[in-house]
Amino acid sequence: YIYAKMSEGRNQPEEPWIGPLDIALALALVVVVVWYVWRKMHEGREEKLDLPPIRVPGMGSNRASSTRNFLERMKSSEKNLIVFYGSQTGTAEEFAGRLAKEGHRFGLRGLVADLEDCDMEELPKLKEIENSMAIFCMATYGEGDPTDNAQEFYDWIKDTDEDLSGLRYVVFALGNKTYEHYNAVGRLVDQQLEKFGAERLFECGEGDDDGK
Numbered sequence: 001y002i003y004a005k006m007s008e009g010r011n012q013p014e015e016p017w018i019g020p021l022d023i024a025l026a027l028a029l030v031v032v033v034v035w036y037v038w039r040k041m042h043e044g045r046e047e048k049l050d051l052p053p054i055r056v057p058g059m060g061s062n063r064a065s066s067t068r069n070f071l072e073r074m075k076s077s078e079k080n081l082i083v084f085y086g087s088q089t090g091t092a093e094e095f096a097g098r099l100a101k102e103g104h105r106f107g108l109r110g111l112v113a114d115l116e117d118c119d120m121e122e123l124p125k126l127k128e129i130e131n132s133m134a135i136f137c138m139a140t141y142g143e144g145d146p147t148d149n150a151q152e153f154y155d156w157i158k159d160t161d162e163d164l165s166g167l168r169y170v171v172f173a174l175g176n177k178t179y180e181h182y183n184a185v186g187r188l189v190d191q192q193l194e195k196f197g198a199e200r201l202f203e204c205g206e207g208d209d210d211g212k
Contacts, residue, residue: 068119071126074111080129081108084115085137086150086185091209092137092174099135108133116149120156127166133201134167138189139174144181154185157192165197176209183207 067073074082081103085096093114100110126132141147146154171193173186183206190204 068117069122070111070113070118071122071128074126074129074132077109077111079109079111080132081110081135082113082126082132083110083135083137084113084118084153085139086115086147086153087137087139088141088147088149089139092139092147095172095174096135096137099137114149115153118153120153121162123167124162124164132168134169136169136171136186136189136193137174138171138186140176140179140181140183140185143179144184146185150185154189157189160192160196163197164193165199167193167198168201169193169198170201170205172205172207174207174209 070082074080081100083096083100085092087093087096093112096112100112103110123134126134138150139147171186171190173183173190175183175186186204186206190200194200
């Protein structure tokens with residue numbers, strides 16, 4: 001499992017050069033890199049690391065998306081990585097943005113997506129995009145509840161009978177172990193995606209806001 005502190009505003013005598021948030025992010029990126037290299041080797045193609053400037057929609061932008069069809073947005077902008085987030089205080093959203101921005105170093109063109117703004121019935125079609133993958137940054141809020149923006153997706157993933165075979169994914173769960181239902185939302189999403197045939201690229205990572 002991947003453990004990380006995500007507490008904000010705590011008094012520290014000295015801020016470390018590399019914090020737990022950066023360590024967790026680096027570990028998550030390792031997963032993405034390993035998968036990408038494996039895919040290129042498997043296909044027998046030479047890996048090319050293209051490093052053009054990247055603009056990541058959905059991070060720090062007030063412009064509302066004109067469509068909830070994230071697949072259409074990915075195809076039109078030539079993305080092959082989508083990072084969904086369910087966030088109440090902004091921590092999961094921050095993780096999603098940083099992962100998408102760093103992904104371009106390894107040939108992964110990332111799109112950040114608020115779950116509330118996406119029609120998740122399009123999720124089974126993600127495999128239509130070559131070498132695509134999805135990352136889910138899922139915070140657990142209150143007593144094991146999904147965040148407000150993830151409620152619709154949470155209800156859908158619990159009850160869906162969609163065939164998700166061909167979907168490649170990683171889940172990163174964010175929570176606080178002092179609560180009874182620690183990372184319950186991320187764990188459920190991870191289990192349900194696998195249950196309906198999606199391919200888990202790496203075990204569910206878990207971030208602990210308590211950090212003790």
